[in-house]
Amino acid sequence: MKLHKIVVAVLALGVAAGALAQAKPEVLVKQRQAAMTLQGKYFGPLAAMAQGKAPFDAAVVARNAGYLEALSRMPWDGFDASTKDVKSGTLPVVYSDAAKFKQAGENMQAAVDKLVAASKGKDEAATKAAIGGVGKTCGGCHDDFRQKP
Amino acid sequence: MKLHKIVVAVLALGVAAGALAQAKPEVLVKQRQAAMTLQGKYFGPLAAMAQGKAPFDAAVVARNAGYLEALSRMPWDGFDASTKDVKSGTLPVVYSDAAKFKQAGENMQAAVDKLVAASKGKDEAATKAAIGGVGKTCGGCHDDFRQKP
Numbered sequence: 001m002k003l004h005k006i007v008v009a010v011l012a013l014g015v016a017a018g019a020l021a022q023a024k025p026e027v028l029v030k031q032r033q034a035a036m037t038l039q040g041k042y043f044g045p046l047a048a049m050a051q052g053k054a055p056f057d058a059a060v061v062a063r064n065a066g067y068l069e070a071l072s073r074m075p076w077d078g079f080d081a082s083t084k085d086v087k088s089g090t091l092p093v094v095y096s097d098a099a100k101f102k103q104a105g106e107n108m109q110a111a112v113d114k115l116v117a118a119s120k121g122k123d124e125a126a127t128k129a130a131i132g133g134v135g136k137t138c139g140g141c142h143d144d145f146r147q148k149p
Numbered sequence: 150m151k152l153h154k155i156v157v158a159v160l161a162l163g164v165a166a167g168a169l170a171q172a173k174p175e176v177l178v179k180q181r182q183a184a185m186t187l188q189g190k191y192f193g194p195l196a197a198m199a200q201g202k203a204p205f206d207a208a209v210v211a212r213n214a215g216y217l218e219a220l221s222r223m224p225w226d227g228f229d230a231s232t233k234d235v236k237s238g239t240l241p242v243v244y245s246d247a248a249k250f251k252q253a254g255e256n257m258q259a260a261v262d263k264l265v266a267a268s269k270g271k272d273e274a275a276t277k278a279a280i281g282g283v284g285k286t287c288g289g290c291h292d293d294f295r296q297k298p
Contacts, residue, residue: 031187034182034184034186034187034190035183035187037180037183038180038184038187041172041180041183067219070215070216070218071219073216074190
């Protein structure tokens, strides 16, 4: 497939957010949910390790922490005000108190950065504590900004 | 939310692939599609820049290239043989010629790595060429392994 066809295909999907027109609200929601899905994929095993429910594997922690460093930056522009009326698990307070929500996102990123640093050391206990720190920011944000399942 | 509650919630979502039981086929498909969605989000604007359809922005290219470096590693374990019968746009050849599919994924990762390197230079033409190189691997893989839309 030629690059111009890729561009046409990508634009047809409405995913060229930022560089061109603003993405459609439904696309923004799909993208932010994708980031959450992948955060779950790569954080889940670490949470299990921190809890002693799975054997500690330093290589997996370091790899997943690196992925989470990128993923933890990805959801936020998807919570654009234009998405307010799209069906999702998001509570209205995300849009009515955007500053508080932004802070919660930044807390998570900071906790992930600490985990990335810890995962480069050789200290299993410190790494597990850093995993716990990330989990706390996930849970805190879900408590405040997401509908109860 | 306490960490043990996070773990329970994460496990309930079935996302603890790898560290614990193998994730369910439907979860694997959701996760691999999430990776594709985010690749589209972050590659789309770069493709538009390479085509001259959007102004070149070196900072956005460098940021997105970094995200794509992580994202380009994420889809592949989601194409587990257990997902063969889950409805998706994937062609059966993904499972019948896994070696060819693996090579296509590796080609994409190599092209993304070149883009990451190029995006650190100051050469707009070289960076645009590297974007084109990534686009070619996206399209090549879609041509061979994905149903036509």
